[in-house]
Amino acid sequence: MGTDLNLQAASSPHLHAGDQVSTAMRDVTIALLPVTLVACYFFKFNVPFLIMVCVLTAMFTEVLFRRAMGKKPQLHDGSAILTGVLVALSFSAATPWWLASAATFIAVGFAKEYLGGLGWNRFNPALFGRVSVILFAPWLVYLNNEFFYWRVSFPGIDTVTQATPLTMLQMGLPLPNMGTFFIATQGGGIAESSALALILGGLYLLYKKHITWHIPVSMLATVFIGTALLGQHPVYHLLSGGLLLGAFYMATDWVTSPITKKGQIIFGVCIGIIVVVFRVLLAPTEGVAFAILIMNAFVPLIDRLTRRKKFGEEKAQLIKQTVSTGANVAVKS
Amino acid sequence: MAKTFERGMDIPHYKEQTEHLPVQELPQPTELIIPLKQHIGAPNRRLVSVGERVKAGQKIGDSDAAISAPVHTGLSGTVREIGSRITMTGQLEDCVVIDVDPEQEPASYTADDVSQLSTEEIRRRIREAGIVGMGGAGFPTHVKVNPPTTIDYLILNGCECEPFLTCDHRLMLEEAEEMIAGARILSKVLGGAKVIFGIEENKMDAIEVIKKKLAKEPGMEVVPLKVKYPQGAEKQLIYAATGRVVPLGKLPAEVNVVVQNVATVKAVWDAVKYRRPLTERIVTLTGPGAVQPGNYRVVIGTPLSHLLNCTGGIRSDVVRIVMGGPMTGFAQTTLDAPLVKGCGGVLALTSDLVRSSPEYLACVRCGKCVDHCPMGLYPNYIGMYGELGRYNLAKEWGALDCFECGICAYVCPSHRPIVDFVRHVKRA
Ligand code: SF4
Ligand code: SF4
Numbered sequence: 001m002g003t004d005l006n007l008q009a010a011s012s013p014h015l016h017a018g019d020q021v022s023t024a025m026r027d028v029t030i031a032l033l034p035v036t037l038v039a040c041y042f043f044k045f046n047v048p049f050l051i052m053v054c055v056l057t058a059m060f061t062e063v064l065f066r067r068a069m070g071k072k073p074q075l076h077d078g079s080a081i082l083t084g085v086l087v088a089l090s091f092s093a094a095t096p097w098w099l100a101s102a103a104t105f106i107a108v109g110f111a112k113e114y115l116g117g118l119g120w121n122r123f124n125p126a127l128f129g130r131v132s133v134i135l136f137a138p139w140l141v142y143l144n145n146e147f148f149y150w151r152v153s154f155p156g157i158d159t160v161t162q163a164t165p166l167t168m169l170q171m172g173l174p175l176p177n178m179g180t181f182f183i184a185t186q187g188g189g190i191a192e193s194s195a196l197a198l199i200l201g202g203l204y205l206l207y208k209k210h211i212t213w214h215i216p217v218s219m220l221a222t223v224f225i226g227t228a229l230l231g232q233h234p235v236y237h238l239l240s241g242g243l244l245l246g247a248f249y250m251a252t253d254w255v256t257s258p259i260t261k262k263g264q265i266i267f268g269v270c271i272g273i274i275v276v277v278f279r280v281l282l283a284p285t286e287g288v289a290f291a292i293l294i295m296n297a298f299v300p301l302i303d304r305l306t307r308r309k310k311f312g313e314e315k316a317q318l319i320k321q322t323v324s325t326g327a328n329v330a331v332k333s
Numbered sequence: 334m335a336k337t338f339e340r341g342m343d344i345p346h347y348k349e350q351t352e353h354l355p356v357q358e359l360p361q362p363t364e365l366i367i368p369l370k371q372h373i374g375a376p377n378r379r380l381v382s383v384g385e386r387v388k389a390g391q392k393i394g395d396s397d398a399a400i401s402a403p404v405h406t407g408l409s410g411t412v413r414e415i416g417s418r419i420t421m422t423g424q425l426e427d428c429v430v431i432d433v434d435p436e437q438e439p440a441s442y443t444a445d446d447v448s449q450l451s452t453e454e455i456r457r458r459i460r461e462a463g464i465v466g467m468g469g470a471g472f473p474t475h476v477k478v479n480p481p482t483t484i485d486y487l488i489l490n491g492c493e494c495e496p497f498l499t500c501d502h503r504l505m506l507e508e509a510e511e512m513i514a515g516a517r518i519l520s521k522v523l524g525g526a527k528v529i530f531g532i533e534e535n536k537m538d539a540i541e542v543i544k545k546k547l548a549k550e551p552g553m554e555v556v557p558l559k560v561k562y563p564q565g566a567e568k569q570l571i572y573a574a575t576g577r578v579v580p581l582g583k584l585p586a587e588v589n590v591v592v593q594n595v596a597t598v599k600a601v602w603d604a605v606k607y608r609r610p611l612t613e614r615i616v617t618l619t620g621p622g623a624v625q626p627g628n629y630r631v632v633i634g635t636p637l638s639h640l641l642n643c644t645g646g647i648r649s650d651v652v653r654i655v656m657g658g659p660m661t662g663f664a665q666t667t668l669d670a671p672l673v674k675g676c677g678g679v680l681a682l683t684s685d686l687v688r689s690s691p692e693y694l695a696c697v698r699c700g701k702c703v704d705h706c707p708m709g710l711y712p713n714y715i716g717m718y719g720e721l722g723r724y725n726l727a728k729e730w731g732a733l734d735c736f737e738c739g740i741c742a743y744v745c746p747s748h749r750p751i752v753d754f755v756r757h758v759k760r761a
Contacts, residue, residue: 007666007667008666009664010653011664011756012661012662013752014682014686015687016688020748021697024699024746116695118695118697254698310581310710311339311572311707
């Protein structure tokens with residue numbers, strides 16, 4: 001004994017809880033499975049196809065950008081795959097694949113990698129990509145013409161032209177029965193197929209402790225109260241327009257939400273308020289995506305203002321400077 | 334509801350392996366390597382020279398400085414060498430190496446009537462015995478029980494919140510009487526401070542034993558504490574047991590509290606009653622790679638290799654040997670370091686357990702370290718700025734208030750070596 005030992009030099013702590021970033025990413029992807037299955041039931045093969053396109057684009061983009069920036073690809077953290085899935089699910093099933101692919105490219109390439117890589121990105125990549133293609137729509141018409149001959153479509157998308165419940169609400173049309181609406185509806189984005197499935201996935205994430213109640217609850221409660229005060233149907237508002245997807249899967253994104261629970265509640269409430277304003281006063285759709293992105297920009301400020309006391313400290317001190325952006329990390333790692 | 338502190342976290346405690354094993358004597362080693370400094374404070378000068386014969390219990394190092402504690406040899410023998418040797422922290426320290434006599438003449442101690450002793454004499458005896466905090470901190474005890482303020486509470490730390498370790502648990506079960514007697518002495522020295530035994534609820538048998546013994550003891554009570562790491566950290570324990578908050582950068586005496594580890598208090602009893610120096614302690618040998626896990630009574634200065642040789646060695650899949658606890662202890666690269674006053678455990682860990690982060694990721698802001706940091710710091714920012722070399726910002730977020738409990742690096746899903754970053758910042 002003694003001679004055949006190979007003891008590593010190491011520093012404390014010598015134990016680890018065993019969590020990994022990749023496990024969390026995997027679990028979020030799993031949590032999206034129920035809603036994906038419901039969507040497959042409605043839109044058939046269009047759903048897996050779009051997801052496949054986005055996931056492949058995401059992986060390719062990550063490798064491309066990291067290589068270009070002189071870093072090692074980091075596909076094993078699972079974040080590129082998840083971003084691909086999230087982007088795909090935020091589109092409607094009839095979306096041309098090149099549009100979804102372009103959104104994914106922007107999400108992973110620009111919103112994530114260019115801004116410093118996972119951990120340094122300030123905006124939720126999936127939402128950033130999704131919203132970019134809306135803002136750039138006029139230019140993307142060009143893409144539509146270019147790629148028209150490569151379009152792919154499978155049976156099952158005949159119903160997608162149906163108005164989404166939110167627009168129906170806006171236009172004063174009779175709404176679908178609440179129960180059906182809760183369990184499964186066609187219309188809007190792929191991820192809007194089933195409120196129930198989204199909630200199930202959200203509960204799974206809560207159970208797995210990857211997210212906590214603070215953001216979803218404060219966000220949903222604010223929308224509920226806000227729309228009720230303004231004389232609308234609060235429950236329909238909760239169940240539609242990607243609000244649940246946003247509340248459980250987008251706003252809770254670790255990287256782009258505040259670090260303390262108090263900050264997270266402020267964040268959720270602010271998103272809720274912006275969503276209500278968007279929906280009631282402006283366009284009926286996409287309010288959630290814009291609201292979350294706007295609040296992403298305020299996260300450093302929220303972090304600074306909610307700085308808590310150290311144990312044994314008289315009064316919390318304000319810290320002048322906080323999180324640097326990805327710009328100064330690009331040089332290291 | 335058991336009392337506790339804020340934040341911190343439940344860590345699997347892996348104590349089943351040794352918590353029911355009574356303390357065993359370890360066979361005597363052939364050599365002792367005794368570091369001259371086993372305390373926080375001024376270094377000792379040696380009192381012996383090479384070739385000199387030493388008796389069991391003889392003082393071999395001391396200092397005139399106020400904050401210091403002498404060291405003694407637990408066994409008789411001949412001084413072979415005095416020089417730098419590797420110690421448990423990985424640092425080289427001046428050590429007295431003694432060839433131990435195979436035939437030992439046990440040192441004889443006579444019992445004194447403690448009630449006749451003045452507080453001055455008690456403190457003197459504690460100092461002379463070389464008693465330091467045995468929970469790992471190593472602060473000289475005679476200094477700690479001579480605080481500048483009046484003391485309301487003497488808290489005996491029986492939390493043993495580090496996973497794997499069971500030495501204090503066994504001590505509380507097997508030597509409760511002596512420990513309580515030691516507490517009585519310290520309470521008297523501290524002007525009649527109330528005594529609180531703070532014990533985590535995963536040691537119910539110890540809580541019962543001590544409760545029973547304290548039934549007719551006024552001014553002493555057991556406070557069961559929630560099982561949560563780091564319950565045994567001084568400030569956290571004070572808060573849990575008394576509700577008092579030690580201000581940042583201040584000592585417990587500031588809120589009129591003194592904390593002592595249970596093993597230290599037992600040693601105080603030996604020192605005051607018998608004038609017996611601190612030359613042995615209980616060490617838990619454990620971990621999945623230990624062949625004969627157990628709680629062993631070892632002579633201070635016993636080389637780690639002797640402990641392992643006497644207990645069947647370690648399994649071949651051991652990748653890390655830690656001296657101390659798994660959250661704050663030191664990984665060994667050799668088996669040469671001696672067991673010292675502040676070392677309560679030797680862990681043989683396998684690769685499925687150990688943390689290693691050769692390829693850590695950027696912080697993904699999951700918030701887990703922030704949620705659990707017992708000091709209420711922002712380990713994420715400390716780590717981030719520490720890594721970027723922006724030490725002032727790391728300090729603003731609390732690097733200097735970190736006591737290196739290890740929770741942040743333990744929970745981090747990006748496997749960031751946050752405590753290493755903290756150490757960098759502290760050194761900068
Ligand atoms: S920052 Fe320091 S005190 Fe806080 S969890 Fe990390 S090691 Fe413990
Ligand atoms: S635990 Fe790690 S990843 Fe999570 S916030 Fe702390 S440093 Fe960042």
